[in-house]
Amino acid sequence: MHYGYFNGTVAPTDQLAIGVTDLSLLRGYGLFDYFLTYNGRPFQWDWYWERFQNSASRMHLPLPLCKEETYAVVMNLIERNGGADVAVRFVMTGGYSADSISIEQPNLLILTEAIHPVPPVQYEQGIKVILDEYVREMAEVKSTDYKRVILMAEAIRAAGASDLLYQKGGEISELSRSNFFLVKGEKIVTPNRHILHGITRRTVIGIAQADFRVEERPVLLSELYDAEEAFTTSSTKKILPITQIGDLTIGDGKVGPKSKFLLERFDELIAGW
């Protein structure tokens, strides 16, 4: 059983509920964040907190807890779950609103959840994604606006794909819930705008810099044609190879050695976390 925190109360998640005048329900006004624990400790906690704080500020929502108070809540929830590693989700909304539009007092929810690891076969064979002409509004803010990938679920399934790769006017930004990287020789290239700045992306850039030249810059669709490897990064996916993008096969269509090498470095980092 997983536990959650809601405005000062801790309870099993299935007993938590939010009133129906909340602005996330009525107006889609909410933000979130999501991270894993390794060896019982939140991974990259400082960076996640910094991003959550930044999203809240960009959405004009004052945080009801400071960093230390929030950390204490998170550790309390982890202990109640028996100490096994979990996913932690923060959700902050515009709160209950008497006139259905004005912010009064944000609601803060902190949930622990089961980790849903990627099936091993996807690491062995890589995944297929399909291109989608789309860019997230306020992409750099982790708002709860993830309608697009739910709307496109059937198109993804029909294509035998796992996810969307967003592009707009020929410029690639990100996948629906993860970042995008290309490998070209000793270069690792990743888009730097119209994206959510992933903490796993940041971690991978740090790891890669020891062995590669990392370029954070606009990436065009035309660059897919001579890419050797491609992969996506997120807290859950870690470093997941992409071997097909629509009808285009990346490199020789197999998981490449550089993606594997980076995943090994990443796994070493989390093993020692």
Add this chain to the structure above:
Amino acid sequence: MHYGYFNGTVAPTDQLAIGVTDLSLLRGYGLFDYFLTYNGRPFQWDWYWERFQNSASRMHLPLPLCKEETYAVVMNLIERNGGADVAVRFVMTGGYSADSISIEQPNLLILTEAIHPVPPVQYEQGIKVILDEYVREMAEVKSTDYKRVILMAEAIRAAGASDLLYQKGGEISELSRSNFFLVKGEKIVTPNRHILHGITRRTVIGIAQADFRVEERPVLLSELYDAEEAFTTSSTKKILPITQIGDLTIGDGKVGPKSKFLLERFDELIAGW
């Protein structure tokens, strides 16, 4: 006290709550609709139902109730409120999701709320709006994505304005929660794309056709300069004059006779509803 309906249960609104794994909370995946009753009867019920059904279909959510069942719920809620006229809000979400992304079973909420009428002074003097370079994603679907106007609340207040008028590349679409009209001689002009097709808009077009030539077409910012009058329409605002748009005064800056005339016709219609 107002009552609401949630997945088959009727209760006072402040006792209704939704579980925290709902996709509207986690992913902004929801749609809604909103209408008033006059003389105890839902205004333009057939048209609102048609729109709600269309929004649900566009968001791939099967409706749990048919038209007649929904009407019976609405009438039951109105009666519990003592029969006074109310606002009715439908909210349908992607429902509870085990993996935080996949739709299983939608949640349907029907709320009655107090009507918040526009202050009379706004009908007498008209309102000011400010321009905002923005277009709603899936504007024609009444999704719950109304982040923009909440984000801009402080900018609206600082300008002494009441609302935003969205434009993109010089083409006007709509206000944040209502439609836009211009009056030029015997012509009434209203945008026809990148908009939510308002039921009040549709009603006003029907009323206006007896005395004006109504043009539904793209409307450019440059057309504001020789407009005699401007107004906005919504269920709550009815026909509300706009006398200032940013620094630009519309016509002579006073509420014009044609807006007043149309509002009188509209008030006659609802008085006899």
